[in-house]
Amino acid sequence: MMKKELNQMSFLDHLEELRWLLVRSTIAILVMACATYFISDYLFDTILFGPTRPTFFTYTFLCDLSHQIGIAESICITEFPFIIQNTEMEGQVNMFVWMCILAGFILAFPYILWQIWGFISPALYEKEKKNAVVFIVTSSLLFFMGVLFGYFFVIPMSVNFVATFSVSEMVTNQFTLDSYMGMVKTSILASGLFFELPIIIYFLTKLDLVTPKFLRDSRRYAIVIVLIISAIVTPPDVVSQTIVAIPMLIVFELSILISAIVYKNQQRKSKTIS
Template identity: 50%
Template sequence: MAEQEKEMSFLDHVEELRWHLIRSTLAIFLFGIIAFVMKGFIFNTILFAPKDANFITYRFFCKVSQFFGTDGLCIDDIPFTFQSLAMAEQFSVHIWTSITVGFILAFPYLIYEVWKFISPGLHKTERKGAKSFIIISSFLFFLGVLFGYYVVTPLSVNFLGNYSVSDAVERNIKIGSYISLVRSSLLASGLIFELPIVIFFLSKMGLVTPSFLKKYRKHALVLVLVLSAIITPPDIISQIIVAIPILILYEVSIYISRVVEKRELKKSKKNA
């Protein structure tokens, strides 16, 4: 079976990839339909929740602030209202939100399709790790999405919702702008948390080594701070809160790269 897969022509690989993409698209579409039907729950209960001053994240930061004897992190209100300025804006937001939710929910299956496509090029022993690959990748992605929802999004909404250059400016936010911020926060965080998986495959291909990652740790720190500044409001506390888990993921990636390097050295010694 493996020999037949190796003998596949370029066009056969393209055809195989096409069917993987078709199945992945169908999975996103099916979950998207479910999200589209559950409009009230998706918007009112989930997406608009960070707009409420009683959101769990705000209450947590308030308790932390009070623990240190101050109310600096407590908020009473996020003073802006939603508005729709175009005829098709709400429908467009509904469609793209459904697609995004469909992508998030279908992620484990998408990872499965990715594995099915790359597995023919792996050794028999490596193919046995399919279940672990899917579980770990999905776990990291969902963990990142939760981090984006409970940390990145509230920090961004609170900061940007309260920011004002003048009292003469009314805070009427386009619904598309708000949803775009939430959507980008969730997806960006989810994909960033896939860093250990990316490092694993780069290490397998010999493109990254633990010594390389250690050597450029300081550069990575600067890059992480810049990345944190991009996906969070421009205040130090928010950037530090977001940077910490990313730095932890980087250290985990160094450990993973070290393990992969040791395994590859053992294989090369056995084959020698």
């Protein structure tokens, strides 16, 4: 279907455009998910189950860091006293499919952004439409940074905490495959989408739904929320909590800066028009 001008498109035309956006995005995700089938052994053994091993990069990095700054040896991990088990007949098959789809979504994310840009671009000015490459590249980089942050910091910290926490020596940790993979999916997607906050704030500011003043006034609450989240997903040591909290606070501060720039430009344009 040829794309119509925004002022000529009816509500049903917009729904049709949205439908094709979803169809093309779904096809892209499925294609990339099928591609991950050929590296499924590496995907599961090395990537997804990597944080369950004491030799994982994050654990060795924190251990080396603790030696350099002279804090307790307890931060170094030698073993994880738990096993991961499957308790459902189709559990491993279902998990295989859904984790391949998750990998497909991550790999297809730049294409999905391109589709989203094509959907919203008719509502933008000509000058703004030329920023398609900047939007897609920036948003993709932020998303991938968030995914890496979730994988290398949030997941290992969470695994370390739940694996070493015990209410009694009588209790043995035996985590189900579904609960472990659920934590992996949530951590990766939540971190990736959280790092998209500057882009979201950019558009909300353009629509006059958010102002820099509102974000600055909310800073104290954001700091408290970030510290609470970092305290929940990390072991009870300052180093781990700081490593998780600082990137999240940087993302929030970057969002404030972007909002301030956009708001200032809009105010300047309003004065020029008046």
